[in-house]
Amino acid sequence: MTDLNSIEHKLQPRISVAPMMDWTTKDYRYFARLFNPNVIMYTEMVTTGAIIHGDAKRHLDFNGEEHPIVLQLGGSNPQDLATCTKMAQDWGYNEVNLNVGCPSDRVQNNKIGACLMAEPELVAECIGEMQNAVDIPVTVKHRIGIDDMQSYEEMLNFVDTVAKTGCNNFIVHARIALLKGLSPKENRDVPPLRYEDVYRLKQDRPELLIEINGGVKTYAETLEHLKHVDGVMIGREAYHNPYLLAEIGQLWNLEAPDRFDIMQQMMPYIAQRVAEGAPLSIITRHILGLFQNLPGARKWRQALSGGNAKTLKDVENALINIQEAMRRTEDYLRDNQAQ
Structure with missing residues (x-):
């Protein structure tokens, strides 16, 4: 199995389409791939329970054309996450990502998503078990903070704790998540973007691969972010205006498709x-x-x-x-x- 590390020369800088529930299905990913061969595709978040106790084939199948592709997992049980990560490697995924950013009430109740930022040691245990189970990279997508944990220092502690496992790739949504009081939709828009916190993280931890997510809508904005971080993850704009992915092909001198x-x-x-x-x-x-x-x-x-x-x-x-x-x-x- 070829992992993303072995083809990084082709995928630098790292540009990806964010995992989005009901949107980044295999049909969308096949379509999006036609615009750009180098952009990294993420699945919707899939919970460990859905894979282990549900229809694994339905949740894990993808088209071969979708490579490079990352499975995003939701969960907090280290053994279950390790099991699903191994299944992902066997299924042909290039990488597995742990969701520590989703603010949904439903996932909070199951200790999934952004609420895990309050438990960096548990996240580190999960990532450690996931890494031990596979040869492909395991990464983390998280917020800059949650609720009463909103300072840069607290985010840095979270990253440092997880990085001790050997995980070196963090995708950072540059907004806090207010788990008490805001809906998931409001958490995508209401908390202000704090790009400078993500830039500072890369400055303070240059050895880590840091990608930024949140509010990116143009090629020009993508270029600006790349002056400060290693990669850019694009969310809703890549869905509503998929030709943006073709425009971003300029990063690799790709000819824009018709x-x-x-x-x-x-x-x-x-x-x-x-x-x-x-x-x-x-x-x-x-x-x-x-x-x-x-x-x-x-x-x-x-x-x-x-x-x-x-x-x-x-x-x-x-x-x-x-x-x-x-x-x-x-x-x-x-x-x-x-x-």
């Missing part, structure tokens, strides 16, 4: 998934942002929105409609450029 070429590559995948029984809307909901910020974007979204296809004929018609939407959008763009 949006219509991307759809031509996507079409066989859509047909295959529908043939497997997936409702068409389950796939098309992930590609609505293809023409974001361009004339015709609204027409594209309208053409792909709607109910699920229920018969083979419905599927065929829906695929034709997608192709027609592409043609109409292309004509619209061409006409507007000519004016």
Whole structure:
């Protein structure tokens, strides 16, 4: 199995798409990969219980084209995390990440996510067991603080405690999480971004690989962050405006792909998934942002929105409609450029 460390020459700097529940599914990841071969893809967070006691295949399967890909785990039982990390390596994942950033009430009750920042020794034990179980890298994604633990010094203590295990890669969401009083959605927007804390962490611990996450929306912002840290993780903007991933290809001198070429590559995948029984809307909901910020974007979204296809004929018609939407959008763009 080839891990990310062995291909770092190709993946420097580290640019990744954040794990996002219900969004970074395997269908989205396949689509996103078409924009950039070097961006690192993360799964949605998967709990250890869902893997051990549920349908492991459903939670762990991915398309080979998605590499490099990281499985993000949610959990706090060291043995369960080690078991799932070993399964991830056997399944072909390049890396495993422990979620110490999710502020959801549901995961707090199961001691998963951001609440674990208050227990750095437990996180260190978890990471140690996970590392002992595999050869692939194990990383941590965390906040800059939570609730009454909001100082830079407390975050530094958390990182130092975990780093003693040999873990050297930390992805830092540059917002605190207020677990008492704010919803998960509010925790993505209300606490102010404190990029300077993440920059300072890299300054104080230059031997660690530090990536920044939170509020990144443009290629220019990505470049600015890379002056201070080793990598940038992009969240919602990579979903709503996936062509940003193509623009970031400039970091590797990659030629920007054409949006219509991307759809031509996507079409066989859509047909295959529908043939497997997936409702068409389950796939098309992930590609609505293809023409974001361009004339015709609204027409594209309208053409792909709607109910699920229920018969083979419905599927065929829906695929034709997608192709027609592409043609109409292309004509619209061409006409507007000519004016």
